[in-house]
Amino acid sequence: MKLYVHEIRLTDHDIWRSAREAIPEQPGLLVELRERDVSGFGEASAFMTDRYRSALPVMHDDLRRVAGTVRTLPADDPGGAWAALAPQLAGSPFLLAALDVAAHDLAARLAGVPLWQHLGGARPEGLHSSYSIGLDTPDVMVRKLRERPGWPAYKVKLAAPGDLHVLRALREHTDAPFFVDGNCGWDLPGTLAALDGLAGLGVELLEQPFPRERWDDARTLKAASPVPVFADESITGPDDLDACAEAFHGVNLKLMKAGGITPALSMLRRAHAHGLGTMLGCMPESSAGVSATAHLGPQVDHLDADSIALLAIDTGRGVLLDASGRITLPDAPGTGFVPDFTGPAFTVRPADADALDHDEARLSVHRDGTAVASARVRRRPLPGTEPVDDVRELAETTQDGATAEETTALLRTAVTRAVASGARTVWTRPDDAFRPALRAAGFVAHDPARTDSPLLWKA
Template structure:
């Protein structure tokens, strides 16, 4: 196998905001693995770089240091297990490599990725749509631009910002999934917990910082809606301990370190009776298309990054007007890079 890297820059239709940060532009590394005339594609987003060691120059350097000699392009799991320890401090690089390896293996076999993984077709499964943090009027406008979706994921800066939910509720009957991005205070949430079901909230995601274990336990004991982990659970070994603190886990391929560990996490959630969401980071079609192929294993899906993008790196899986997955077709993930896209302007290989 031969590895190439391509630097890319994407932009959303609206500036991506949550309680933690604002990102006007998304930078990433596209990873290309080729063998026997086929290429597989993965993506490493430069997201929360201080936490995940995911700066693009770091990702490129670490990937280029790898020795791929002797690796079988038809055995992606073996590639992951051989190289994972070399990238354990750089999970997004490992994830991009693993996704590219799975994509390549499926393309060499001439089948879609879900089939290569032995999974049912995810075509038609529904995704949520994220309403990023902004003024109330802008958040209402975002919802009204995407009518008919079955679930809206709402970013709130504070737990008691229920006026935002009330304003959105005037425009939809769909349920809300509320995301605190690890920035809320327990006392503020406790004051409004009982009001959430009446506003159509069906889940809370990562309300508190990872270190706020006592507050999380108290919230789970008192909450009338399930609480899902995001930042608190990123790798397979964290799933079982988290089952005592959370009702569900948002599994993200990049944070997990690839499809190989993400699949293990989703399967363990089922085994433990813990609910799961398959989520995404700010990614292009390269990353989202791979995640879409494993969506059948999750109880909830949040792969709306492709619906939020204004500039993409290529074509792949899409969400229709009601948020349902539409695969690109063909072998592997179906992702095809578009070298004429502005995302590739000034990129290096």
């Protein structure tokens, strides 16, 4: 399979807040796998970067490490691809998930069937998502609920178990159930004291009130709570399921956190065998990721797939989420996601996404619809040497008001693009404006004694 990578940056209508963080914008990667001019897509958010090795530079480094493996993988065996990549991406579940989702999407598209059918699942019908209300002042949280009336459930972020006044304010405007998410910010005494109040206000699910490491507190709460308690941060992979079965009533699985569709399906089977309730959620992600999640909807009790409803900027079109939370999947093969490479979500974009060439590409960084930097990646030998397959030139570098961050994004994407096509060496003769960013990206002088020496990057 051929590998392409695109940097993205998402923004919501409102700054997203939980007990753990505030997110003004969300960078990430859109991973594309291509075979026979058909592409599959997966998404990796640069979110909780230390825990999930998901910072953009780290994910680029990881992609470069596995690019050679990806090129050898068949397009009709996503499970085999995951098995080959998982040992190389241990500790990097978001990137592994992006590659796995893209592989499943591609295989289904090549087979000409929707993803749910390719997975052997049930046709998704009658699916609905809960709507998430981020942490804010009570007035703002009420405003968010009133802007989205009629959803089947509302997932409410609360900073502390004693914040029942927030739920009372929201309850004045809806009869729908509440799912309350503590995002690891609560304590056991306060939570135990709030249980009756939570139940009385129509809370039907309590998600991850305590930090992951507080298993004893979770077991105590499970025994006492009239409200089902679901794990989120406590369930990061199959190895956590036995402990979660003891400490929680259910689990909230997310494809990114699980490492993709392949392990998520296995985890769902095991969760059902344990008698656990199940939810599929989403990270801060776009239609690329949510469209894949929705295809697994019939296999769970609850869907929390509303991140696209919160977005002011999306990466394209895919699953549809109407004003009441009803989910409609595209009538198309694979996930049905179609990227909009010309849209503002793509910080680094290909000049012609419809005619991708694995050996040559022009990439550009756009801001407010205008290109502020660009570069061309092409097969070209180092001056004075014979042509070889593993050398690419970074040529025609230009910038017009690009920030250092934008230039860095362009260069790291260009290098990853070159490595994905088989390069072990990338060389360039840049103008002076690009030299600091190139050196920061790991380029060094081919001949330090010469001022006009090309700069080299080596794998």
